[in-house]
Amino acid sequence: MRIIVLGSGAGGGFPQWNCNCPNCRGLREGRIRATPRTQSSLAVSDGGENWLLVNASPDLRAQIASCPPLQPARAVRDTAIAAVLLVDAQIDHATGLMTLREHRARLQVHCTPSVHADLTTGYPLLRVLESYCGIDWHPVDAVAEKPFVVDGLPGLDLRPLPIPGEAPPYSPRRHNPAPDDTIGATFVDRASGRRCFYAPGLGAFTDRIRDEARQADCVLLDGTLWKDDELKMRGASQKTGREMGHLAQAGSGGMVEELAALPGRKILIHINNTNPILDEDSPERKRLDELGIEVAYDGMEISL
Numbered sequence: 001m002r003i004i005v006l007g008s009g010a011g012g013g014f015p016q017w018n019c020n021c022p023n024c025r026g027l028r029e030g031r032i033r034a035t036p037r038t039q040s041s042l043a044v045s046d047g048g049e050n051w052l053l054v055n056a057s058p059d060l061r062a063q064i065a066s067c068p069p070l071q072p073a074r075a076v077r078d079t080a081i082a083a084v085l086l087v088d089a090q091i092d093h094a095t096g097l098m099t100l101r102e103h104r105a106r107l108q109v110h111c112t113p114s115v116h117a118d119l120t121t122g123y124p125l126l127r128v129l130e131s132y133c134g135i136d137w138h139p140v141d142a143v144a145e146k147p148f149v150v151d152g153l154p155g156l157d158l159r160p161l162p163i164p165g166e167a168p169p170y171s172p173r174r175h176n177p178a179p180d181d182t183i184g185a186t187f188v189d190r191a192s193g194r195r196c197f198y199a200p201g202l203g204a205f206t207d208r209i210r211d212e213a214r215q216a217d218c219v220l221l222d223g224t225l226w227k228d229d230e231l232k233m234r235g236a237s238q239k240t241g242r243e244m245g246h247l248a249q250a251g252s253g254g255m256v257e258e259l260a261a262l263p264g265r266k267i268l269i270h271i272n273n274t275n276p277i278l279d280e281d282s283p284e285r286k287r288l289d290e291l292g293i294e295v296a297y298d299g300m301e302i303s304l
Contacts, residue, residue: 001156001189001304002045003196003220006053006063008296009037010224010272011092013059021234021274033280035297038063039092040200040270042220043070043081044187046155050082054185054198060096066299082152083108085140088182088201089118090168097125101132108151110138112160112180114173122170142183157188161212164203166245175243182245186212194304196220200270203245205258216264217304220296223268226250226275226284234274249277250284260291269296 007013014037015024026032038059044052049072057063064070064079072080079100084107086094100107107129111119116137119126126135140148142160149157165182167173173181184199197216202209213219224246231237241248249255249268259266268288271277276284277295288295 001187001192001194001196002047003187003302003304004043004067004069005220005269005296005298005300005302006041006043006067007038007057007059008269008271008298008300009039010270011039011090012273013037013039014271014273014278016273019236019273021236023276023278024273026279034278035280037271037278037298041093041096042198043067044156045069046153046189048153048155049080050152051080052150052153052156053081053084055086055093055200056084056096056100057092058095060099063298064099077102077104079103083110083138083150085150085158085185086111086115086119087185087198088165088168089115089123089171090201091123094119094123094125097129101129103133106134106136108136108138110140110148110150110158112140112142112183114167114178114180118168118171122172123168140180140183142180155190157190159186159188160184161186161199161209163199163201163209164206164245165201166203166243177245184209184212186216189304192304196302196304198269201245202247202255203242204247205253210258213258213262218265218267218302219259219262220267220269221259222246222255223249223271223275223277223295225272226277230272230274236274256288256291256293259293265294265302266292267294267296271295
């Protein structure tokens with residue numbers, strides 16, 4: 001199994017276009033050692049030519065341009081993207097579907113019923129795309145944790161898991177999410193049995209989530225904020241991490257404490273532009289290094 005991190009940032013990327021927090025301004029002015037990041041998305045393959053796009057960020061066009069395996073050039077119009085999996089209906093995970101409107105075949109989209117409902121009503125991307133390439137919806141039964149296989153990727157099993165998160169701001173279920181509004185996904189290589197657990201919108205740990213993470217050879221988990229009130233402290237927003245459906249890294253019961261207890265490879269992804277771990281010389285980044293916790297970056301490759 002091969003995984004490419006197409007985008008490692010949270011909504012808005014890094015630097016965010018209208019943000020002058022110490023990170024964004026420091027990067028623009030060359031005062032901190034940091035790397036720009038586009039918005040969160042993965043490409044996953046079973047080792048063949050076809051790829052599963054996991055989330056479709058607003059930066060998808062640039063991400064495809066920087067990822068040669070997604071451009072096999074077998075025809076005048078071509079792509080190696082066999083299907084798309086959406087873990088939620090957030091704008092930063094779904095807007096990139098519009099970039100794929102010129103697909104020569106109907107777009108194969110895997111998502112839960114709640115995500116499908118939001119993307120055909122409040123934010124009707126899937127309805128709009130019916131007038132372009134067309135959509136074939138494959139319902140994901142995350143509540144029953146029903147595994148599935150994507151056409152064109154026979155060597156890969158996908159195992160969905162409902163996780164504590166938040167519905168999008170435009171959703172009628174905002175602050176009262178359905179169990180399948182946000183999911184994690186475990187990618188399993190059928191030949192080797194090796195596993196990667198991906199959950200960029202994780203709002204809290206449960207015993208079931210800890211068990212899934214412990215079984216994984218690699219985890220890619222929510223790295224949005226260092227502190228729950230980070231946006232307030234930076235003067236960027238009054239929202240807390242919990243209100244947005246994200247578990248902060250610092251403090252008792254935080255993401256760092258949970259990751260430190262895991263046996264496999266540990267990677268933070270979906271990192272907000274305000275998070276001090278983006279500054280590679282910060283004390284927070286040093287703490288992660290000491291604990292063996294990695295910070296995802298655009299173009300990062302993982303082989304399992």
